[in-house]
Amino acid sequence: MSPDDRVYAYSAVLLGSPILLKLFDHNQTLAARVFRLIKQQEILLTVNRPHSEVMSINHAAGESPVVVSQPVFELIARARAASVLPGSLFNFTIGPLVKRWKIGFQGNSVPPLAEIQALLALTNPHHVILNDRDRSVFLQKSGMEIDLGAIAKGYIADLVRDFLRQEGVEDALINLGGNVQTLGGAADSESGSWGIGLKKPFAGPDELIGVINVRGKSVVTSGVYERYFELAGKRYHHILDPRSGYPLDNELLSVTVISADSIEGDIYTTLLYGMGVEKGLAYLAARPEIEAIFVTRDGQVISSSARQFTFTLLDEDFHQA
Template identity: 70%
Template structure:
Protein backbone atom coordinates (compact mmCIF):
# COMPACT_ATOMS: atom_id res chain seq x y z
CA UNK A 1 0.00 0.00 0.00
CA UNK A 2 1.14 3.52 -0.74
CA UNK A 3 0.60 4.61 2.85
CA UNK A 4 3.38 2.33 4.04
CA UNK A 5 5.89 4.51 2.17
CA UNK A 6 4.70 7.68 3.93
CA UNK A 7 7.01 9.40 6.36
CA UNK A 8 6.62 12.75 8.09
CA UNK A 9 9.36 15.10 9.16
CA UNK A 10 9.94 18.76 9.83
CA UNK A 11 12.23 20.70 7.53
CA UNK A 12 13.23 17.62 5.50
CA UNK A 13 14.29 18.95 2.11
CA UNK A 14 15.25 16.61 -0.72
CA UNK A 15 16.66 17.05 -4.22
CA UNK A 16 15.30 15.18 -7.21
CA UNK A 17 15.71 15.75 -10.97
CA UNK A 18 14.39 19.24 -10.28
CA UNK A 19 15.46 20.05 -6.73
CA UNK A 20 13.62 22.07 -4.11
CA UNK A 21 15.85 24.61 -2.43
CA UNK A 22 15.41 25.26 1.31
CA UNK A 23 15.37 28.92 2.31
CA UNK A 24 15.87 30.44 5.73
CA UNK A 25 12.78 29.49 7.73
CA UNK A 26 10.94 31.25 10.53
CA UNK A 27 8.08 28.72 10.47
CA UNK A 28 8.10 24.95 10.63
CA UNK A 29 7.74 23.20 7.29
CA UNK A 30 6.22 19.73 7.29
CA UNK A 31 7.52 17.44 4.58
CA UNK A 32 5.53 14.33 3.62
CA UNK A 33 6.91 11.80 1.18
CA UNK A 34 6.02 8.53 -0.52
CA UNK A 35 7.20 6.49 -3.48
CA UNK A 36 4.52 6.38 -6.20
CA UNK A 37 4.60 6.25 -10.01
CA UNK A 38 8.13 4.92 -9.69
CA UNK A 39 9.31 8.24 -8.23
CA UNK A 40 9.76 9.90 -4.82
CA UNK A 41 6.75 12.15 -4.19
CA UNK A 42 7.16 15.16 -1.90
CA UNK A 43 4.50 17.38 -0.33
CA UNK A 44 5.43 20.44 1.76
CA UNK A 45 2.91 22.14 4.05
CA UNK A 46 3.14 24.83 6.70
CA UNK A 47 1.00 22.85 9.14
CA UNK A 48 1.09 19.30 10.46
CA UNK A 49 -1.79 17.93 8.41
CA UNK A 50 -1.39 14.20 7.94
CA UNK A 51 -5.01 13.92 6.80
CA UNK A 52 -4.25 16.19 3.83
CA UNK A 53 -1.06 14.24 3.06
CA UNK A 54 -2.91 10.93 3.13
CA UNK A 55 -5.61 12.37 0.84
CA UNK A 56 -2.94 13.58 -1.60
CA UNK A 57 -1.16 10.22 -1.75
CA UNK A 58 -4.47 8.38 -2.08
CA UNK A 59 -5.41 10.61 -5.03
CA UNK A 60 -2.04 10.03 -6.72
CA UNK A 61 -2.37 6.25 -6.26
CA UNK A 62 -5.91 6.35 -7.68
CA UNK A 63 -4.81 8.35 -10.73
CA UNK A 64 -1.77 6.13 -11.28
CA UNK A 65 -3.98 3.05 -11.32
CA UNK A 66 -6.09 4.60 -14.11
CA UNK A 67 -3.30 5.95 -16.27
CA UNK A 68 -0.35 3.57 -15.98
CA UNK A 69 0.77 1.21 -18.73
CA UNK A 70 2.63 -0.89 -16.17
CA UNK A 71 -0.46 -2.67 -14.87
CA UNK A 72 -2.55 -5.07 -16.91
CA UNK A 73 -5.91 -3.77 -15.71
CA UNK A 74 -5.53 0.00 -15.96
CA UNK A 75 -7.90 1.86 -18.26
CA UNK A 76 -5.00 2.60 -20.59
CA UNK A 77 -3.96 -1.03 -20.86
CA UNK A 78 -7.56 -2.07 -21.49
CA UNK A 79 -7.48 0.23 -24.52
CA UNK A 80 -4.14 -1.19 -25.67
CA UNK A 81 -5.28 -4.81 -25.31
CA UNK A 82 -8.29 -4.02 -27.54
CA UNK A 83 -6.18 -2.48 -30.35
CA UNK A 84 -7.56 -3.49 -33.74
CA UNK A 85 -10.51 -5.26 -32.10
CA UNK A 86 -13.05 -2.86 -30.59
CA UNK A 87 -13.52 0.53 -28.87
CA UNK A 88 -13.15 0.77 -25.09
CA UNK A 89 -15.33 3.00 -22.92
CA UNK A 90 -13.28 4.93 -20.34
CA UNK A 91 -13.98 7.47 -17.62
CA UNK A 92 -14.51 11.05 -18.72
CA UNK A 93 -11.25 12.36 -17.16
CA UNK A 94 -9.21 9.67 -18.93
CA UNK A 95 -10.99 10.36 -22.21
CA UNK A 96 -10.31 14.10 -21.96
CA UNK A 97 -6.62 13.53 -21.19
CA UNK A 98 -6.32 11.17 -24.16
CA UNK A 99 -8.09 13.75 -26.33
CA UNK A 100 -5.62 16.44 -25.23
CA UNK A 101 -2.67 14.13 -25.92
CA UNK A 102 -4.00 13.37 -29.40
CA UNK A 103 -4.47 17.06 -30.21
CA UNK A 104 -0.88 17.86 -29.21
CA UNK A 105 0.44 14.81 -31.06
CA UNK A 106 -1.21 15.97 -34.29
CA UNK A 107 0.28 19.46 -34.18
CA UNK A 108 2.53 20.22 -37.15
CA UNK A 109 6.09 18.91 -36.57
CA UNK A 110 5.14 17.83 -33.03
CA UNK A 111 7.73 15.81 -31.14
CA UNK A 112 5.00 14.81 -28.70
CA UNK A 113 3.42 11.49 -29.70
CA UNK A 114 1.27 9.53 -27.28
CA UNK A 115 1.14 6.51 -29.62
CA UNK A 116 4.89 5.98 -29.39
CA UNK A 117 4.37 3.10 -26.92
CA UNK A 118 5.67 0.30 -29.21
CA UNK A 119 8.96 2.15 -29.71
CA UNK A 120 9.31 2.98 -26.01
CA UNK A 121 8.72 -0.67 -25.16
CA UNK A 122 11.38 -1.79 -27.64
CA UNK A 123 14.04 0.67 -26.53
CA UNK A 124 13.37 0.16 -22.78
CA UNK A 125 15.57 3.17 -22.01
CA UNK A 126 15.64 3.61 -18.26
CA UNK A 127 14.18 0.14 -17.80
CA UNK A 128 17.29 -2.03 -18.19
CA UNK A 129 17.40 -1.50 -21.94
CA UNK A 130 20.91 -1.14 -23.33
CA UNK A 131 20.68 -2.26 -26.95
CA UNK A 132 20.06 -0.24 -30.10
CA UNK A 133 17.22 -1.63 -32.25
CA UNK A 134 18.06 -2.51 -35.82
CA UNK A 135 16.78 -0.24 -38.60
CA UNK A 136 14.43 -3.07 -39.63
CA UNK A 137 12.90 -3.19 -36.14
CA UNK A 138 12.39 0.57 -36.08
CA UNK A 139 10.77 0.57 -39.52
CA UNK A 140 8.40 -2.23 -38.49
CA UNK A 141 7.23 -0.28 -35.42
CA UNK A 142 6.84 3.21 -36.90
CA UNK A 143 3.50 2.42 -38.64
CA UNK A 144 2.08 1.59 -35.21
CA UNK A 145 2.84 5.08 -33.86
CA UNK A 146 0.28 7.14 -35.80
CA UNK A 147 -1.90 9.34 -33.55
CA UNK A 148 -4.43 9.82 -36.37
CA UNK A 149 -5.26 6.12 -35.96
CA UNK A 150 -6.67 6.71 -32.46
CA UNK A 151 -10.44 7.04 -32.91
CA UNK A 152 -12.28 9.00 -30.24
CA UNK A 153 -16.04 9.06 -29.68
CA UNK A 154 -16.96 11.91 -27.30
CA UNK A 155 -20.58 10.77 -27.05
CA UNK A 156 -19.75 7.21 -26.01
CA UNK A 157 -16.54 8.31 -24.22
CA UNK A 158 -14.73 5.53 -26.05
CA UNK A 159 -11.24 5.06 -27.50
CA UNK A 160 -10.33 2.74 -30.37
CA UNK A 161 -6.86 1.98 -31.69
CA UNK A 162 -7.38 1.17 -35.35
CA UNK A 163 -4.36 -1.11 -35.79
CA UNK A 164 -3.50 -4.25 -33.86
CA UNK A 165 -0.21 -3.72 -32.03
CA UNK A 166 -0.78 -0.01 -31.34
CA UNK A 167 -0.24 1.21 -27.77
CA UNK A 168 -0.93 4.60 -26.29
CA UNK A 169 1.30 5.83 -23.47
CA UNK A 170 0.44 8.90 -21.37
CA UNK A 171 3.76 8.85 -19.53
CA UNK A 172 4.76 12.18 -21.10
CA UNK A 173 1.68 13.94 -19.72
CA UNK A 174 0.34 11.97 -16.74
CA UNK A 175 2.56 13.44 -13.99
CA UNK A 176 1.59 16.97 -14.91
CA UNK A 177 -2.09 16.05 -15.03
CA UNK A 178 -1.88 14.38 -11.61
CA UNK A 179 0.05 17.32 -10.11
CA UNK A 180 -2.75 19.65 -11.22
CA UNK A 181 -5.34 17.38 -9.61
CA UNK A 182 -3.35 17.44 -6.35
CA UNK A 183 -3.28 21.24 -6.48
CA UNK A 184 -7.05 21.31 -6.96
CA UNK A 185 -7.57 18.94 -4.01
CA UNK A 186 -5.39 21.03 -1.69
CA UNK A 187 -7.25 24.19 -2.64
CA UNK A 188 -10.58 22.46 -1.97
CA UNK A 189 -9.23 21.59 1.48
CA UNK A 190 -8.44 25.25 2.11
CA UNK A 191 -4.67 24.86 1.70
CA UNK A 192 -3.25 27.68 -0.43
CA UNK A 193 0.46 27.59 0.44
CA UNK A 194 2.20 24.35 -0.45
CA UNK A 195 4.68 22.66 -2.75
CA UNK A 196 4.21 19.41 -4.66
CA UNK A 197 7.10 17.53 -6.26
CA UNK A 198 6.07 14.52 -8.33
CA UNK A 199 9.57 13.30 -9.07
CA UNK A 200 10.54 16.33 -11.15
CA UNK A 201 7.18 18.00 -11.78
CA UNK A 202 7.23 20.79 -9.18
CA UNK A 203 4.02 22.73 -8.60
CA UNK A 204 3.79 25.56 -6.08
CA UNK A 205 0.71 27.04 -4.41
CA UNK A 206 0.96 30.64 -3.32
CA UNK A 207 4.15 31.88 -1.69
CA UNK A 208 6.20 30.29 1.10
CA UNK A 209 6.14 31.49 4.69
CA UNK A 210 9.88 32.03 4.89
CA UNK A 211 10.19 35.42 6.51
CA UNK A 212 9.97 37.98 3.72
CA UNK A 213 10.47 35.43 0.91
CA UNK A 214 8.02 36.03 -1.93
CA UNK A 215 8.90 32.94 -4.01
CA UNK A 216 9.79 29.28 -3.81
CA UNK A 217 13.30 28.27 -4.87
CA UNK A 218 13.44 25.36 -7.34
CA UNK A 219 16.80 23.98 -8.39
CA UNK A 220 17.75 23.49 -12.03
CA UNK A 221 19.74 20.25 -12.07
CA UNK A 222 23.18 20.04 -13.64
CA UNK A 223 23.13 17.37 -16.37
CA UNK A 224 25.24 14.23 -15.88
CA UNK A 225 26.33 15.36 -12.40
CA UNK A 226 25.65 14.43 -8.78
CA UNK A 227 21.96 14.46 -7.80
CA UNK A 228 22.36 17.63 -5.74
CA UNK A 229 24.50 19.52 -8.29
CA UNK A 230 22.63 22.55 -9.60
CA UNK A 231 23.15 25.00 -12.44
CA UNK A 232 21.07 27.62 -10.68
CA UNK A 233 17.85 28.48 -8.85
CA UNK A 234 14.46 29.28 -10.37
CA UNK A 235 12.25 31.43 -8.13
CA UNK A 236 8.50 31.06 -8.68
CA UNK A 237 5.21 31.62 -6.86
CA UNK A 238 2.02 29.83 -7.75
CA UNK A 239 3.63 28.25 -10.83
CA UNK A 240 4.65 24.87 -12.20
CA UNK A 241 8.25 24.01 -13.04
CA UNK A 242 8.89 20.96 -15.23
CA UNK A 243 12.26 19.86 -16.61
CA UNK A 244 12.95 17.25 -19.27
CA UNK A 245 16.53 16.32 -20.06
CA UNK A 246 18.52 13.68 -21.88
CA UNK A 247 20.42 12.84 -18.65
CA UNK A 248 17.29 11.50 -16.91
CA UNK A 249 17.13 8.10 -18.65
CA UNK A 250 19.83 6.98 -21.07
CA UNK A 251 22.48 4.42 -21.86
CA UNK A 252 25.83 4.75 -23.63
CA UNK A 253 27.13 2.51 -26.38
CA UNK A 254 30.35 2.94 -28.35
CA UNK A 255 30.70 6.50 -27.05
CA UNK A 256 27.19 7.58 -28.07
CA UNK A 257 24.40 8.44 -25.65
CA UNK A 258 20.92 7.07 -26.34
CA UNK A 259 18.31 8.93 -24.29
CA UNK A 260 14.57 8.52 -23.73
CA UNK A 261 13.32 11.50 -25.78
CA UNK A 262 12.48 9.79 -29.06
CA UNK A 263 11.87 11.44 -32.43
CA UNK A 264 8.47 10.15 -33.62
CA UNK A 265 9.55 10.60 -37.22
CA UNK A 266 12.70 8.45 -37.07
CA UNK A 267 12.10 6.28 -34.01
CA UNK A 268 15.55 7.16 -32.63
CA UNK A 269 16.51 9.56 -29.80
CA UNK A 270 16.38 13.21 -30.84
CA UNK A 271 19.76 14.68 -31.59
CA UNK A 272 20.12 18.44 -31.27
CA UNK A 273 22.00 21.06 -29.26
CA UNK A 274 19.95 20.64 -26.06
CA UNK A 275 20.66 18.90 -22.77
CA UNK A 276 17.43 19.98 -21.09
CA UNK A 277 14.34 22.17 -21.34
CA UNK A 278 12.53 23.60 -18.32
CA UNK A 279 9.03 25.05 -18.68
CA UNK A 280 7.42 27.50 -16.25
CA UNK A 281 3.63 27.63 -16.53
CA UNK A 282 0.42 27.85 -14.53
CA UNK A 283 -0.50 24.19 -15.04
CA UNK A 284 1.89 21.27 -14.73
CA UNK A 285 0.24 19.41 -17.62
CA UNK A 286 1.35 22.27 -19.88
CA UNK A 287 4.86 21.88 -18.52
CA UNK A 288 4.84 18.23 -19.56
CA UNK A 289 3.55 19.04 -23.03
CA UNK A 290 5.80 21.98 -23.78
CA UNK A 291 9.06 20.48 -22.51
CA UNK A 292 8.65 17.80 -25.18
CA UNK A 293 7.46 20.16 -27.91
CA UNK A 294 10.22 22.71 -27.29
CA UNK A 295 12.95 20.10 -27.02
CA UNK A 296 11.96 18.78 -30.42
CA UNK A 297 12.06 22.26 -31.94
CA UNK A 298 15.57 23.18 -30.83
CA UNK A 299 16.48 26.54 -29.32
CA UNK A 300 16.04 28.95 -32.25
CA UNK A 301 12.67 27.67 -33.40
CA UNK A 302 11.44 27.25 -29.81
CA UNK A 303 12.30 30.84 -28.85
CA UNK A 304 10.36 32.11 -31.86
CA UNK A 305 7.43 29.83 -31.08
CA UNK A 306 7.28 31.03 -27.46
CA UNK A 307 6.55 34.58 -28.65
CA UNK A 308 3.12 33.23 -29.69
CA UNK A 309 2.33 31.56 -26.33
CA UNK A 310 2.93 34.20 -23.62
CA UNK A 311 1.63 31.95 -20.80
CA UNK A 312 4.61 29.59 -21.32
CA UNK A 313 8.23 30.43 -20.45
CA UNK A 314 11.27 28.23 -20.79
CA UNK A 315 14.91 27.74 -19.82
CA UNK A 316 17.16 25.91 -22.30
CA UNK A 317 20.45 24.26 -21.32
CA UNK A 318 22.73 23.49 -24.26
CA UNK A 319 25.58 21.07 -24.82
CA UNK A 320 27.97 24.03 -25.05
CA UNK A 321 27.17 25.21 -21.51
CA UNK A 322 24.74 27.99 -22.35
CA UNK A 323 21.61 28.74 -20.32
CA UNK A 324 19.05 30.54 -22.47
CA UNK A 325 15.94 32.17 -20.96
CA UNK A 326 12.93 32.86 -23.16
CA UNK A 327 11.92 35.68 -20.79
CA UNK A 328 11.51 36.22 -17.06
CA UNK A 329 7.94 37.41 -16.67
CA UNK A 330 6.83 34.58 -14.37
CA UNK A 331 10.12 33.62 -12.69
CA UNK A 332 13.59 34.76 -11.73
CA UNK A 333 16.73 32.74 -12.39
CA UNK A 334 20.07 32.92 -10.57
CA UNK A 335 23.07 31.15 -12.10
CA UNK A 336 25.24 29.29 -9.59
CA UNK A 337 27.57 27.06 -11.62
CA UNK A 338 30.62 28.59 -13.32
CA UNK A 339 30.63 25.80 -15.92
CA UNK A 340 27.59 27.48 -17.48
CA UNK A 341 26.89 30.97 -18.71
CA UNK A 342 23.74 32.95 -19.42
CA UNK A 343 23.43 33.53 -23.14
Protein backbone atom coordinates in the same frame (compact mmCIF):
# COMPACT_ATOMS: atom_id res chain seq x y z
CA MET B 1 12.10 31.80 10.89
CA SER B 2 9.07 31.98 13.16
CA PRO B 3 7.19 28.84 14.28
CA ASP B 4 4.41 29.83 11.84
CA ASP B 5 6.89 29.56 8.97
CA ARG B 6 7.94 25.99 9.73
CA VAL B 7 7.72 23.71 6.72
CA TYR B 8 6.45 20.15 7.05
CA ALA B 9 7.56 17.62 4.43
CA TYR B 10 5.66 14.43 3.66
CA SER B 11 6.91 11.78 1.24
CA ALA B 12 5.81 8.59 -0.48
CA VAL B 13 6.85 6.52 -3.50
CA LEU B 14 4.17 6.66 -6.20
CA LEU B 15 4.15 6.87 -10.01
CA GLY B 16 7.54 5.17 -9.92
CA SER B 17 9.09 8.22 -8.24
CA PRO B 18 9.65 9.71 -4.79
CA ILE B 19 6.76 12.12 -4.15
CA LEU B 20 7.27 15.14 -1.89
CA LEU B 21 4.57 17.34 -0.36
CA LYS B 22 5.46 20.49 1.58
CA LEU B 23 2.94 22.24 3.82
CA PHE B 24 3.14 24.98 6.44
CA ASP B 25 0.72 23.20 8.76
CA HIS B 26 1.37 19.85 10.40
CA ASN B 27 -1.44 17.84 8.81
CA GLN B 28 -0.68 14.15 8.38
CA THR B 29 -4.32 13.44 7.52
CA LEU B 30 -4.30 15.90 4.61
CA ALA B 31 -1.00 14.48 3.34
CA ALA B 32 -2.46 10.98 3.44
CA ARG B 33 -5.47 12.18 1.42
CA VAL B 34 -3.13 13.73 -1.16
CA PHE B 35 -1.18 10.51 -1.54
CA ARG B 36 -4.42 8.53 -1.79
CA LEU B 37 -5.59 10.85 -4.60
CA ILE B 38 -2.31 10.28 -6.46
CA LYS B 39 -2.61 6.51 -6.00
CA GLN B 40 -6.18 6.53 -7.37
CA GLN B 41 -5.02 8.40 -10.47
CA GLU B 42 -2.07 6.07 -10.93
CA ILE B 43 -4.43 3.08 -10.98
CA LEU B 44 -6.65 4.86 -13.50
CA LEU B 45 -3.98 6.00 -15.92
CA THR B 46 -1.03 3.63 -15.74
CA VAL B 47 0.10 1.14 -18.38
CA ASN B 48 2.00 -0.78 -15.71
CA ARG B 49 -1.12 -2.49 -14.38
CA PRO B 50 -3.03 -5.02 -16.50
CA HIS B 51 -6.50 -3.74 -15.56
CA SER B 52 -6.26 0.04 -15.98
CA GLU B 53 -8.56 1.84 -18.43
CA VAL B 54 -5.58 2.66 -20.62
CA MET B 55 -4.51 -0.99 -20.76
CA SER B 56 -8.05 -1.98 -21.71
CA ILE B 57 -7.71 0.27 -24.76
CA ASN B 58 -4.33 -1.24 -25.64
CA HIS B 59 -5.57 -4.82 -25.27
CA ALA B 60 -8.39 -4.07 -27.74
CA ALA B 61 -6.10 -2.50 -30.38
CA GLY B 62 -7.19 -3.41 -33.88
CA GLU B 63 -10.34 -5.10 -32.58
CA SER B 64 -12.86 -2.79 -30.94
CA PRO B 65 -13.40 0.62 -29.31
CA VAL B 66 -13.28 0.84 -25.50
CA VAL B 67 -15.51 3.16 -23.46
CA VAL B 68 -13.61 5.00 -20.72
CA SER B 69 -14.42 7.45 -17.94
CA GLN B 70 -14.73 11.16 -18.72
CA PRO B 71 -11.41 12.21 -17.09
CA VAL B 72 -9.48 9.52 -18.96
CA PHE B 73 -11.19 10.39 -22.25
CA GLU B 74 -10.40 14.10 -21.81
CA LEU B 75 -6.76 13.34 -20.99
CA ILE B 76 -6.44 11.08 -24.05
CA ALA B 77 -7.99 13.81 -26.21
CA ARG B 78 -5.45 16.30 -24.83
CA ALA B 79 -2.55 13.93 -25.51
CA ARG B 80 -3.80 13.20 -29.03
CA ALA B 81 -4.15 16.91 -29.84
CA ALA B 82 -0.54 17.53 -28.80
CA SER B 83 0.61 14.46 -30.74
CA VAL B 84 -0.94 15.44 -34.08
CA LEU B 85 0.52 18.96 -34.19
CA PRO B 86 2.76 19.35 -37.27
CA GLY B 87 6.28 18.13 -36.49
CA SER B 88 5.38 17.39 -32.86
CA LEU B 89 7.90 15.47 -30.77
CA PHE B 90 5.08 14.67 -28.36
CA ASN B 91 3.55 11.31 -29.33
CA PHE B 92 1.45 9.29 -26.91
CA THR B 93 1.45 6.28 -29.26
CA ILE B 94 5.24 5.86 -29.19
CA GLY B 95 5.06 3.09 -26.56
CA PRO B 96 6.04 0.18 -28.85
CA LEU B 97 9.29 1.95 -29.75
CA VAL B 98 10.01 2.93 -26.14
CA LYS B 99 9.54 -0.69 -25.07
CA ARG B 100 11.87 -1.94 -27.79
CA TRP B 101 14.67 0.49 -26.91
CA LYS B 102 14.24 -0.14 -23.15
CA ILE B 103 16.36 2.92 -22.36
CA GLY B 104 16.52 3.23 -18.59
CA PHE B 105 15.26 -0.36 -18.24
CA GLN B 106 18.44 -2.40 -18.93
CA GLY B 107 18.35 -1.46 -22.60
CA ASN B 108 21.94 -1.15 -23.91
CA SER B 109 21.76 -1.86 -27.63
CA VAL B 110 20.45 -0.17 -30.78
CA PRO B 111 17.52 -2.02 -32.37
CA PRO B 112 17.91 -3.08 -36.02
CA LEU B 113 16.63 -0.52 -38.52
CA ALA B 114 14.00 -2.94 -39.87
CA GLU B 115 12.51 -3.35 -36.37
CA ILE B 116 12.40 0.41 -35.82
CA GLN B 117 10.66 0.96 -39.14
CA ALA B 118 8.11 -1.78 -38.41
CA LEU B 119 7.34 -0.26 -35.00
CA LEU B 120 7.09 3.26 -36.45
CA ALA B 121 4.06 2.03 -38.41
CA LEU B 122 2.33 1.46 -35.04
CA THR B 123 3.01 4.95 -33.70
CA ASN B 124 0.73 7.18 -35.77
CA PRO B 125 -1.49 9.22 -33.41
CA HIS B 126 -3.95 9.79 -36.27
CA HIS B 127 -4.82 6.10 -35.91
CA VAL B 128 -6.33 6.77 -32.47
CA ILE B 129 -10.04 7.31 -33.09
CA LEU B 130 -12.02 9.16 -30.42
CA ASN B 131 -15.80 9.11 -30.28
CA ASP B 132 -17.14 12.00 -28.19
CA ARG B 133 -20.68 10.64 -28.08
CA ASP B 134 -19.91 7.45 -26.20
CA ARG B 135 -16.45 8.36 -24.82
CA SER B 136 -14.81 5.49 -26.67
CA VAL B 137 -11.22 5.11 -27.85
CA PHE B 138 -10.18 2.85 -30.72
CA LEU B 139 -6.65 2.00 -31.83
CA GLN B 140 -6.96 1.10 -35.50
CA LYS B 141 -3.96 -1.23 -35.75
CA SER B 142 -3.23 -4.36 -33.74
CA GLY B 143 -0.05 -3.83 -31.73
CA MET B 144 -0.66 -0.11 -31.16
CA GLU B 145 -0.40 1.23 -27.63
CA ILE B 146 -1.15 4.55 -25.99
CA ASP B 147 0.81 5.70 -22.97
CA LEU B 148 -0.22 8.72 -20.90
CA GLY B 149 3.04 8.71 -18.95
CA ALA B 150 4.26 11.85 -20.71
CA ILE B 151 1.23 13.80 -19.52
CA ALA B 152 -0.05 12.01 -16.41
CA LYS B 153 2.27 13.57 -13.83
CA GLY B 154 1.32 17.07 -14.89
CA TYR B 155 -2.36 16.21 -14.85
CA ILE B 156 -2.07 14.70 -11.36
CA ALA B 157 0.04 17.61 -10.05
CA ASP B 158 -2.73 20.00 -11.12
CA LEU B 159 -5.37 17.80 -9.47
CA VAL B 160 -3.40 17.91 -6.21
CA ARG B 161 -3.09 21.70 -6.45
CA ASP B 162 -6.84 22.05 -6.99
CA PHE B 163 -7.59 19.63 -4.13
CA LEU B 164 -5.34 21.57 -1.73
CA ARG B 165 -7.04 24.82 -2.73
CA GLN B 166 -10.43 23.27 -1.99
CA GLU B 167 -9.09 22.31 1.44
CA GLY B 168 -8.17 25.94 2.14
CA VAL B 169 -4.41 25.55 1.68
CA GLU B 170 -2.80 28.76 0.42
CA ASP B 171 0.90 27.81 0.32
CA ALA B 172 2.22 24.37 -0.64
CA LEU B 173 4.49 22.46 -2.98
CA ILE B 174 4.03 19.05 -4.60
CA ASN B 175 6.96 17.39 -6.38
CA LEU B 176 6.03 14.35 -8.46
CA GLY B 177 9.58 13.66 -9.59
CA GLY B 178 10.30 16.14 -12.41
CA ASN B 179 6.94 17.91 -12.10
CA VAL B 180 6.81 20.56 -9.39
CA GLN B 181 3.55 22.42 -8.79
CA THR B 182 3.29 25.21 -6.22
CA LEU B 183 0.55 27.12 -4.45
CA GLY B 184 1.38 30.61 -3.27
CA GLY B 185 4.87 31.09 -1.87
CA ALA B 186 7.28 29.68 0.68
CA ALA B 187 7.00 31.42 4.04
CA ASP B 188 10.31 29.87 5.13
CA SER B 189 12.34 31.71 2.45
CA GLU B 190 13.55 35.30 2.45
CA SER B 191 12.04 36.01 -0.98
CA GLY B 192 8.73 34.34 -0.12
CA SER B 193 9.04 32.25 -3.27
CA TRP B 194 9.70 28.58 -3.84
CA GLY B 195 13.26 27.76 -4.90
CA ILE B 196 13.42 24.86 -7.37
CA GLY B 197 16.76 23.49 -8.44
CA LEU B 198 17.73 23.18 -12.10
CA LYS B 199 19.81 20.00 -12.23
CA LYS B 200 23.25 19.87 -13.77
CA PRO B 201 23.15 17.27 -16.57
CA PHE B 202 25.25 14.10 -16.13
CA ALA B 203 26.30 15.17 -12.62
CA GLY B 204 25.49 14.13 -9.06
CA PRO B 205 21.84 14.28 -7.93
CA ASP B 206 22.47 17.38 -5.79
CA GLU B 207 24.55 19.33 -8.33
CA LEU B 208 22.65 22.31 -9.73
CA ILE B 209 23.11 24.73 -12.61
CA GLY B 210 20.99 27.22 -10.69
CA VAL B 211 17.77 27.88 -8.83
CA ILE B 212 14.40 28.90 -10.29
CA ASN B 213 12.21 30.97 -7.94
CA VAL B 214 8.45 30.94 -8.49
CA ARG B 215 5.17 31.67 -6.71
CA GLY B 216 2.05 29.71 -7.62
CA LYS B 217 3.59 28.24 -10.78
CA SER B 218 4.52 24.85 -12.15
CA VAL B 219 8.10 23.96 -13.06
CA VAL B 220 8.68 20.92 -15.30
CA THR B 221 12.10 19.83 -16.57
CA SER B 222 12.92 17.18 -19.14
CA GLY B 223 16.51 16.26 -19.95
CA VAL B 224 18.58 13.82 -21.99
CA TYR B 225 20.53 12.95 -18.81
CA GLU B 226 17.53 11.30 -17.10
CA ARG B 227 17.78 7.90 -18.82
CA TYR B 228 20.44 6.86 -21.32
CA PHE B 229 23.10 4.33 -22.22
CA GLU B 230 26.45 4.63 -23.98
CA LEU B 231 27.67 2.42 -26.81
CA ALA B 232 30.85 2.79 -28.87
CA GLY B 233 31.36 6.32 -27.56
CA LYS B 234 27.84 7.48 -28.44
CA ARG B 235 25.14 8.33 -25.91
CA TYR B 236 21.56 7.15 -26.55
CA HIS B 237 18.95 8.94 -24.42
CA HIS B 238 15.25 8.25 -23.81
CA ILE B 239 13.80 11.23 -25.72
CA LEU B 240 12.88 9.53 -28.98
CA ASP B 241 12.08 11.39 -32.18
CA PRO B 242 8.75 9.91 -33.39
CA ARG B 243 9.68 10.79 -36.97
CA SER B 244 12.83 8.65 -37.05
CA GLY B 245 12.39 6.25 -34.13
CA TYR B 246 15.84 7.16 -32.80
CA PRO B 247 16.88 9.43 -29.89
CA LEU B 248 16.57 13.09 -30.84
CA ASP B 249 19.89 14.67 -31.71
CA ASN B 250 19.99 18.45 -31.30
CA GLU B 251 21.76 21.12 -29.26
CA LEU B 252 19.74 20.67 -26.07
CA LEU B 253 20.55 19.01 -22.75
CA SER B 254 17.35 20.05 -21.00
CA VAL B 255 14.20 22.13 -21.32
CA THR B 256 12.34 23.57 -18.33
CA VAL B 257 8.85 25.03 -18.68
CA ILE B 258 7.35 27.49 -16.19
CA SER B 259 3.57 27.77 -16.49
CA ALA B 260 0.39 27.92 -14.44
CA ASP B 261 -0.57 24.30 -15.13
CA SER B 262 1.80 21.38 -14.85
CA ILE B 263 0.09 19.52 -17.69
CA GLU B 264 1.17 22.38 -19.97
CA GLY B 265 4.70 21.86 -18.68
CA ASP B 266 4.58 18.20 -19.70
CA ILE B 267 3.37 19.01 -23.18
CA TYR B 268 5.58 22.03 -23.86
CA THR B 269 8.86 20.54 -22.59
CA THR B 270 8.45 17.85 -25.23
CA LEU B 271 7.24 20.17 -28.01
CA LEU B 272 10.07 22.63 -27.35
CA TYR B 273 12.67 19.86 -27.25
CA GLY B 274 11.71 18.98 -30.79
CA MET B 275 11.87 22.60 -31.94
CA GLY B 276 15.28 23.43 -30.50
CA VAL B 277 16.27 26.84 -29.13
CA GLU B 278 15.71 29.17 -32.10
CA LYS B 279 12.31 27.84 -33.16
CA GLY B 280 11.30 27.34 -29.52
CA LEU B 281 11.98 30.99 -28.64
CA ALA B 282 10.04 32.18 -31.68
CA TYR B 283 7.14 29.87 -30.80
CA LEU B 284 6.99 31.12 -27.19
CA ALA B 285 7.06 34.78 -28.23
CA ALA B 286 3.36 34.44 -29.09
CA ARG B 287 2.58 32.53 -25.85
CA PRO B 288 3.35 34.81 -22.88
CA GLU B 289 1.67 32.39 -20.46
CA ILE B 290 4.38 29.77 -21.15
CA GLU B 291 8.05 30.41 -20.35
CA ALA B 292 11.06 28.17 -20.81
CA ILE B 293 14.70 27.75 -19.87
CA PHE B 294 16.86 25.95 -22.44
CA VAL B 295 20.19 24.39 -21.42
CA THR B 296 22.47 23.65 -24.38
CA ARG B 297 25.36 21.26 -24.90
CA ASP B 298 27.80 24.18 -25.11
CA GLY B 299 26.86 25.45 -21.63
CA GLN B 300 24.34 28.17 -22.42
CA VAL B 301 21.29 28.81 -20.23
CA ILE B 302 18.72 30.64 -22.36
CA SER B 303 15.40 31.98 -21.02
CA SER B 304 12.51 32.82 -23.33
CA SER B 305 11.58 35.58 -20.86
CA ALA B 306 11.39 35.92 -17.09
CA ARG B 307 8.04 37.36 -16.17
CA GLN B 308 6.86 34.43 -14.04
CA PHE B 309 10.16 33.46 -12.38
CA THR B 310 13.66 34.55 -11.43
CA PHE B 311 16.75 32.46 -12.07
CA THR B 312 20.02 32.44 -10.13
CA LEU B 313 23.01 30.82 -11.85
CA LEU B 314 25.23 28.78 -9.50
CA ASP B 315 27.55 26.78 -11.74
CA GLU B 316 30.54 28.42 -13.45
CA ASP B 317 30.52 25.80 -16.22
CA PHE B 318 27.37 27.45 -17.58
CA HIS B 319 26.58 31.00 -18.64
CA GLN B 320 23.34 32.88 -19.23
CA ALA B 321 22.94 33.86 -22.85
